[in-house]
Amino acid sequence: MEDKNIFGKLLAIVPGLAIMVGTLFVLRVYVEPWMSQVTLFGYKGWLVKVMSLNYIVMSILLGMFYRNVLFGGKIPGWAEDGFRTTRLFIKIGVIMLGSLYTFDKLLKVGGVAITLIVAFVFGTAIFILWLGKRLNADRSVSSVMAAACGVCGVSASVATAPGVRAKPVDLALCIATILGFGIASMFVSPYIGKLLNMSDYQFGAWVGTGILNSGQVLATCLAFNPIFAPGTAVAYGEIWNVVRVISIPFVVFFITAWYWKNEAAVERVSLSSIIASKFPIFVIGFVGMTALSSLHILGAEGSETLRVIREVMAWVFGVGLVGLGAYIDVREIKAAGGTPLKIGLIAGLLKYLLALIIILAFIPKEGAF
Amino acid sequence: MKILLALDDNPRSLAEALRLARERGATLNALFVIDSTWEMFTGHDWLSGCNSRIGFLEYMHTTEEETAAATAIAFKKEVEGIPGELLTVTGDVAEEIRREAEKGYDLLVMSSPFTRGLEMMRDTVARVTKKLPCDIFLVKAEPKK
Numbered sequence: 284m285e286d287k288n289i290f291g292k293l294l295a296i297v298p299g300l301a302i303m304v305g306t307l308f309v310l311r312v313y314v315e316p317w318m319s320q321v322t323l324f325g326y327k328g329w330l331v332k333v334m335s336l337n338y339i340v341m342s343i344l345l346g347m348f349y350r351n352v353l354f355g356g357k358i359p360g361w362a363e364d365g366f367r368t369t370r371l372f373i374k375i376g377v378i379m380l381g382s383l384y385t386f387d388k389l390l391k392v393g394g395v396a397i398t399l400i401v402a403f404v405f406g407t408a409i410f411i412l413w414l415g416k417r418l419n420a421d422r423s424v425s426s427v428m429a430a431a432c433g434v435c436g437v438s439a440s441v442a443t444a445p446g447v448r449a450k451p452v453d454l455a456l457c458i459a460t461i462l463g464f465g466i467a468s469m470f471v472s473p474y475i476g477k478l479l480n481m482s483d484y485q486f487g488a489w490v491g492t493g494i495l496n497s498g499q500v501l502a503t504c505l506a507f508n509p510i511f512a513p514g515t516a517v518a519y520g521e522i523w524n525v526v527r528v529i530s531i532p533f534v535v536f537f538i539t540a541w542y543w544k545n546e547a548a549v550e551r552v553s554l555s556s557i558i559a560s561k562f563p564i565f566v567i568g569f570v571g572m573t574a575l576s577s578l579h580i581l582g583a584e585g586s587e588t589l590r591v592i593r594e595v596m597a598w599v600f601g602v603g604l605v606g607l608g609a610y611i612d613v614r615e616i617k618a619a620g621g622t623p624l625k626i627g628l629i630a631g632l633l634k635y636l637l638a639l640i641i642i643l644a645f646i647p648k649e650g651a652f
Numbered sequence: 653m654k655i656l657l658a659l660d661d662n663p664r665s666l667a668e669a670l671r672l673a674r675e676r677g678a679t680l681n682a683l684f685v686i687d688s689t690w691e692m693f694t695g696h697d698w699l700s701g702c703n704s705r706i707g708f709l710e711y712m713h714t715t716e717e718e719t720a721a722a723t724a725i726a727f728k729k730e731v732e733g734i735p736g737e738l739l740t741v742t743g744d745v746a747e748e749i750r751r752e753a754e755k756g757y758d759l760l761v762m763s764s765p766f767t768r769g770l771e772m773m774r775d776t777v778a779r780v781t782k783k784l785p786c787d788i789f790l791v792k793a794e795p796k797k
Contacts, residue, residue: 356774357744358692370698438699445711455693455773462696497699528699563701603698610695618773 292364299358299365300602303609306345307601310338335473339505342601343469346608358609369606373498374565376600377525381572382581382592383511383518384652389573391651392522399492399641400526403634404534408433411630412541420622423449426542427457428623432630434534435527436461436496442531442561446539446552459619460627465496466611468635473507475639483508483516484650485642490516491523493638495631498607500524505600511593513584513652525569532561653678655736658685658749658762658780659723660771665791666730669761672789673734678759680736683752684723685745686716687769716769745771746779757786764790 287295315331315338323329330336350358358366408429415425430443437458444454472494476486490503504520511517536554543550575581582588619627655678657669666682673680690712697705720740727738741748745768753760766776781788 363692367695369695373698435699437694437697438704441694441697441700441708442704445707451687451690451712451715451769452767452772455770458694458696459773496696498696531699560703560707561701563699563704565701607696607698610692614775615693615770615773 295364296368297365299362300368301365302349302362303346303365303369303602303605306605307338307342307598310341310345311597311601314338314341335477335506337506337509338601339502339509339604340470342604343502343608343611346605347611347613348608349605350609350611351613356612356614366606366609369603369610372599372603372606373501374568376596376603377501377521378565378568378572379592379596379599380511380517380521381569382576382589382596383513384522384573385577386573387577388513388652389522392519393526395488395646396491396522396526399488399638400523400530403492403638404433404527404530405537407630407634408534408538410633411626412538414626414629415622418622418625420626421450421453422542422545423447424453424457424622425626426538427454428460428626428630430534430538431457431461432495432627432634434531435500435524436465436498438497438528439531439534442535443538446535446550446557447542453623456619456621456623457627459616460623461495462611463616463619464627464631465494465499466616468494469499469503469506472503476507479643481643482648482650483514484519485646485648487516487519487521488523488646489638489642491520491527492642493635495627495634497524497527501600502604502607505604509597511596511600514650518652519650525566528563528566531563532558535561653759654757655680655759655761656749656753656757656786657682658760658766658768659683659727660763660766660768662763662767662791662793664794665761665763666727668789668791670730670734672759672761673736680731680734681752681757682727682731682736682738683749684720684738684740685748685768686713686720686740686742687745687771688742689744689770693770693773745769746774746776749776749780750782750784753780754785759787759789760784761789761791763793765793767793 318330318336319328321330326333411429411432412425426447427440427443427449430439440454440457472490486507487504490500494500494503500520501524504516508516536552536557540552543552581592653676655669655673657665657680659682669680672678691709724738764777777790
């Protein structure tokens with residue numbers, strides 16, 4: 284493998300990053316404004332307002348187009364380093380999202396979020412461990428699916444797999460199932476939300492609870508309402524996402540302990556070491572931004588600083604979501620099958636629908652902020 | 653004659669490659685590719701902390717190396733008396749097979765569908781046969797029980 288110095292590494296990022304930034308620029312500055320003016324079926328802006336084809340959804344779709352059509356199924360070597368920055372962009376975006384909250388607002392919503400998340404995360408995990416037994420699934424398959432469907436999809440699978448000695452083939456099928464379900468719900472949910480006349484609070488709470496993969500939670504909220512401001516779908520959905528992320532080490536501990544309890548070999552499982560190795564540090568950045576916002580260091584609502592932060596946030600997320608789309612390989616998702624697909628479909632659909640029913644029954648339209 | 657066998661977990665492709673090598677008095681090289689595309693495959697995992705992700709990628713690499721070692725033992729046991737060697741490389745499976753096939757082989761033997769690493773999720777045969785410089789012999793994989 285070719286060794287590059289720091290300048291070489293930065294240079295290698297440029298081509299892929301230029302595609303991501305250029306795509307978003309064209310979509311945000313030219314395509315979406317044009318589509319907002321186009322009248323279809325007697326409705327001005329039908330594509331954007333009715334079909335939810337805003338720049339966020341189009342960013343993901345174009346990313347998918349690059350990977351699956353233009354690049355023939357694989358991001359080419361010359362663009363790979365640039366597209367790899369996707370993770371960095373989305374993490375920076377999530378840290379910046381912390382500026383949408385203050386601690387008192389988080390406290391108002393936090394109780395509901397924590398209750399729903401804990402109930403759904405552990406409820407789903409326990410249900411899948413039971414379902415896996417009924418379907419005679421390998422224990423490692425049940426474990427990875429329990430983490431993936433219970434918490435936040437691919438990240439939870441990645442965190443759980445080494446601890447439960449998951450086989451690569453099973454893990455690949457699990458991930459394909461989770462992604463397939465996440466992508467389908469990403470495109471369907473905004474229509475359901477609009478059809479049921481859900482508020483941003485209800486929608487954010489629903490998709491934050493019901494969609495399996497956290498990347499898709501973010502994208503779905505922005506597809507429903509692309510505005511970054513307190514009280515929007517993304518502001519609520521991300522509270523749910525962050526609570527889910529924080530729960531990863533605890534769920535990994537619970538599932539790993541369950542896995543080794545009935546194995547002939549013994550492996551010591553320690554919560555503290557799992558927290559140390561699995562806790563995502565960027566959550567601290569998110570809390571830090573919320574602290575700055577709570578101390579009014581970023582200015583009052585409507586200030587120039589906050590306006591600039593939200594504009595930058597829209598660009599950062601948009602660039603990241605082009606990359607997210609480029610990591611969706613339709614052929615790989617179509618290869619999903621076997622027991623992971625059965626478990627994923629049953630548990631995923633149940634979670635998605637149950638979350639919708641509970642949100643509509645118990646969560647008011649008016650949000651806490 | 654020089655034959656290249658792309659190894660996966662299908663025992664029929666090894667048996668067929670051995671039969672062909674014996675019948676034709678050919679040299680048989682076998683290629684095992686350690687799949688390095690897990691990082692790309694899990695590109696959606698943007699929430700994991702660095703430690704979690706590195707731990708996962710190391711676990712996958714170790715698992716792949718264990719499979720490579722087990723395959724090497726099984727191959728060496730079967731191949732006795734036939735000239736050739738076992739090659740182990742790390743990379744994108746389809747690209748590595750094609751790269752090796754370009755080194756003067758007459759025939760490539762592989763399973764269809766091909767199930768080495770993440771290739772079970774992809775159409776490897778289509779990717780390999782694109783601009784393949786030699787003939788190819790596809791061996792139908794036994795259905796999984």
